[in-house]
Each structure stands twice: as C-alpha cells, then as structure tokens.
Amino acid sequence: MRQGEPADQPVFPKWINQIRPLVGGALLLAPVYAIMLVWYGGSPKTTDIGYAPKQPVPYSHALHAGELGIDCRYCHSTVEIAARSAIPPTQTCMNCHKSIRATSTKLLPVRESYATGMPVPWVRVHDLPDFVYFNHSAHVTRGIGCVSCHGRVDKMDVITQVQPLSMGWCLDCHRRPEKNLRPVEYVTKMDWVPQEDQLTLGRRLKSSYNIKPSTDCSTCHR
Numbered sequence: 767m768r769q770g771e772p773a774d775q776p777v778f779p780k781w782i783n784q785i786r787p788l789v790g791g792a793l794l795l796a797p798v799y800a801i802m803l804v805w806y807g808g809s810p811k812t813t814d815i816g817y818a819p820k821q822p823v824p825y826s827h828a829l830h831a832g833e834l835g836i837d838c839r840y841c842h843s844t845v846e847i848a849a850r851s852a853i854p855p856t857q858t859c860m861n862c863h864k865s866i867r868a869t870s871t872k873l874l875p876v877r878e879s880y881a882t883g884m885p886v887p888w889v890r891v892h893d894l895p896d897f898v899y900f901n902h903s904a905h906v907t908r909g910i911g912c913v914s915c916h917g918r919v920d921k922m923d924v925i926t927q928v929q930p931l932s933m934g935w936c937l938d939c940h941r942r943p944e945k946n947l948r949p950v951e952y953v954t955k956m957d958w959v960p961q962e963d964q965l966t967l968g969r970r971l972k973s974s975y976n977i978k979p980s981t982d983c984s985t986c987h988r
C-alpha cells in the first residue's frame with residue numbers, strides 16, 4: 767500500500783493494516799506468509815491458557831453458577847442476542863446482596879460501586895486481538911455450549927482461560943463442528959453429556975440445524 771493513503775480507501779481490507787506490525791513483509795511473500803500463519807497460529811506463545819487475573823471482588827462462579835445453580839444468562843444476559851456477552855451490572859449482584867451477606871467486607875467494592883454508580887473494575891480474562899471478530903449469539907443459538915470454549919466455569923472459583931483462542935482452534939471447530947454440537951436448550955448446562963455417541967448426535971444436529979460454519983477470512987477478519 768502507498769504511504770499516506772486515506773484509511774478509508776485501502777488496497778487491502780482495514781484489518782490488514784492493524785496486523786501489519788505482526789506479519790510485516792510477509793503479506794508480499796505468499797510462501798513466507800503461509801509459514802508464518804502456521805507458525806503463529808500453532809505456537810503456544812500466542813496463547814494464554816491458564817490466564818486467571820486477580821479480580822477486585824473474590825466473586826466465585828463455583829459458588830454462584832455451581833452450588834447455587836444460577837443460570838449463566840441471569841448475569842450474562844446478552845450472550846444469546848449480541849456479539850458480546852455482557853458482564854453484569856452491580857444492580858444484578860445487589861438483587862441478592864442487599865440482604866445476603868450485606869455487611870461482608872468481601873463485598874465492599876460492590877456496595878461502593880452501587881453507591882457511586884461507578885462500575886466494579888473487573889479485569890478482562892478472554893481477549894482476542896482487535897482485528898478478530900467474534901460473536902457469542904452466532905454460537906450459543908446454534909448449539910455450541912459455553913463449556914466448549916470456557917471449560918467447567920461452574921467449578922472455577924477464579925475464571926481461568928482454558929482454550930488457546932488461536933486461529934487454529936477456531937478453524938478446527940469450524941471445519942468439524944459435530945464434535946461440539948448439542949441441543950440448543952443445553953448450551954448453558956455445564957454438566958450435560960450426550961445420551962448417545964457425540965459424533966452421531968453432532969452429525970444429526972449439524973444437518974437439522976443446517977450448520978455450516980464459514981472458514982472465509984472475512985468471517986473473522988472484517
């Protein structure tokens with residue numbers, strides 16, 4: 767691309783600009799580019815399995831989603847309708863914590879947030895690079911459960927990333943979704959297991975739901 771060209775008239779799509787620092791001259795040299803893709807896509811250095819940052823409140827999914835059995839969608843209310851799965855506002859916590867453990871010091875930041883209107887500063891765990899487009903609703907309304915990508919959240923005191931979130935990982939499922947398909951009514955049920963062979967069920971759901979995950983670059987890079 768010529769230097770100084772306005773950003774809205776790119777020769778390449780806009781997302782390529784954003785990844786230029788990563789791939790450098792590789793885009794000009796197709797074979798080198800292909801090798802880089804495989805290298806970066808498969809290299810553990812680009813993944814964050816095990817990332818579990820400390821949160822401002824010791825909120826436990828094992829307690830709330832596991833023991834208490836609160837459905838994921840009670841808090842992550844946009845997961846079926848939007849690209850992003852919203853982190854709940856403080857009000858959601860206060861529905862219970864106005865009366866339950868109302869004086870607990872562990873909940874001090876929550877009460878402060880409620881009083882001031884400033885959100886609790888939760889630390890992001892899963893975070894794709896900006897040049898990748900992801901959409902929750904496209905997955906959970908098509909029979910991919912939270913557990914396939916986030917693991918047994920109902921057993922985690924602290925949320926931990928369990929999948930690489932690499933391009934190779936996305937593509938592996940887009941090529942063979944039958945390994946992970948389940949009836950849509952069970953997408954938030956962490957301990958659901960198929961009553962029959964997963965591949966048999968997966969193939970059947972794939973055809974009845976008409977599942978055809980795309981592997982076009984523009985699906986995830988737009």
Ligand code: HEC
Nearest residue numbers: 830831836837838841888889890891892912916919920925
């Ligand atoms: C009572 C509310 C509540 C329920 C129920 C709940 N969550 Fe959460 N979830 C939160 C809060 C608050 C955070 C942010 C703090 C954290 O990461 O622990 C969060 C964070 C997450 C994250 C990490 C987000 C990031 O930053 O990457 C994932 C993944 C997640 N929840 C999945 C689930 C799943 C799956 C379920 C159902 C099994 C569930 N949650 C049930 C409140 C809830």
Ligand code: HEC
Nearest residue numbers: 823824825836854858859861862866867870871872873876
């Ligand atoms: C449906 C009710 C409900 C909701 C909603 C809820 N909690 Fe809880 N929470 C509980 C119950 C019940 C306990 C366990 C109390 C006990 O051990 O006696 C608890 C315990 C806790 C504790 C441990 C308190 C202590 O002193 O040990 C923290 C921290 C906490 N919740 C944070 C949150 C946060 C943050 C949210 C919002 C994202 C939230 N909770 C939403 C019901 C709820």
Ligand code: HEC
Nearest residue numbers: 838842845850851892893894900905906910911912915954
């Ligand atoms: C196909 C894989 C996949 C499935 C299924 C999935 N997630 Fe996610 N989730 C991700 C990825 C990837 C991210 C990081 C998104 C980003 O950085 O743009 C994420 C991020 C999140 C976040 C942080 C906020 C956000 O949207 O970035 C929450 C909360 C979350 N997921 C909850 C859930 C819940 C609850 C379910 C099930 C109802 C679920 N996820 C199902 C892959 C998935």
Ligand code: HEC
Nearest residue numbers: 899900901904908914936939943946976977978979985986
């Ligand atoms: C466990 C399986 C699985 C994983 C992992 C997965 N996907 Fe998907 N994805 C699907 C399925 C199934 C669909 C729905 C296809 C359909 O509707 O025909 C889908 C659809 C999508 C769509 C919507 C496409 C459209 O046409 O609207 C996007 C965007 C997408 N995936 C991006 C990603 C990204 C980015 C990742 C990795 C971070 C990822 N997916 C990981 C299974 C998966």
Ligand code: HEC
Nearest residue numbers: 806807812895898931932933936937940981982983985986
């Ligand atoms: C299903 C989603 C998906 C599709 C389809 C997809 N990518 Fe990606 N791509 C990703 C994700 C996720 C990353 C970020 C990987 C990471 O952060 O480790 C990525 C990263 C990249 C990168 C940056 C280098 C790297 O690997 O980190 C390049 C270049 C790239 N993709 C090119 C392509 C090209 C060319 C195509 C079409 C042949 C394509 N992608 C199709 C999801 C996808």
